[in-house]
Amino acid sequence: MAELAALEDPKMREVNERHGDDHGVNLTSLRAVAKRLKTQHELAVRLWETDDTAAKLVALLICRPRAFSRDELDAMLRAARTPKVHDWLVNYVVKKSPHREALRLAWLADPDPVVRSAGWTLTIDRVAKDAAGLDLPGLLDVIEATMKDAPDRLQWELNHCLAQIGISHADLRARAIDIGERLEVLKDYPTPPNCTSPFAPTWIAEIVRRQTGA
Template identity: 75%
Template sequence: MAGTETGETVDGLLAELAALEDPRMREVNERHGDDHGVNLAKLRAIAKRLGTRHELARALWASGDTAARLLATLVCRPGGFGREELDAMLRGARAPKVHDWLVNYVVKKGPHAEELRRAWLADPDPVVASAGWELTAERVAKRPDGLDLDGLLDTVEAGMRDAPDRLQWAMNHCLARIGIEHPALRERALAVGERLGVLKDYPTPRGCTSPYAPVWIAEMVRRREA
């Protein structure tokens, strides 16, 4: 594969990532659908060494390797991707961690976030739609003007309970954000969460906040008012 202007090659980086593989870590990650065993702190250290390398990021992504794609999201220039390119990347990003990092580290920081949010929100593919809901949760928290928050609650109430896991998680995130950020809709958001009961029994480690929306909303509001 082609090298970069500073001598890094995709082959060399793939070999470096492969050398960091931990079989036990891969076993844990595979339970969550992520087919890699690279310690993410070590992967981030490689990204720090590389700095921003957009063309290298493209080549790493094209390799199809999950760890390489994670690295690509850290060394790319978010604004350097076109809308159609990002759409194709998301549709090919089936590993949950790659999907998550692509949305959060690349799409959210680029110029096409709003256009893609609207397109993905209505996509029939639940994995793609989940990205639309994550981008919507971001807007709910940071730029809510123009959003139909009551309409979003209607959609959540009608569809979240039976949604596939990843889509359900993203819709739940949006529900919680509406309740946390918008006091006028908090009572309704709490009621929707209680009525649906989604993630009510989710195993939550000690010291962490439950993703169950009523608990999540109440805890975040408590912290802000403390």
């Protein structure tokens, strides 16, 4: 904890706080600390129990994802209210857990939109890698009905899922593009040069172009 406190940079904290993250530790430096510590699950649990975001991020890098029970992961997600902790927990820990599918289904039905967004993050992974058994037209129905007015974090994941369906499943591509064009979610999102817009029709077209070389 003392080492992480020494890495704190007030300017970086100011930048991070604009995005909802309450820490000022450079992520490269934070990853270096975790790399030196290697896997230490008991220490990870103790760091997670602190009220310090940088410590929680280190915990997520040094834990054993498969050691957490379903209930523990559910409780951790509900306690992960800063975007970076939320993202790392889902992507670095839950995705490696044997409970990921059960949690995906439970979180998709949760009334809390932040928790629900995690269910959609896991669904995006299924759409891209293992869509067998998924009701893709049904997912498009939900996206079409709810994305326009969804809270920011949930809206972002719904939009990502829309784009991923269009990218990964050619038979549903036209419908995905149509939904994106009609809802216009993130159409005017500021996108740096040489980056792909998150507006789903543009995103789908660009990735498919790269994949096909067209």
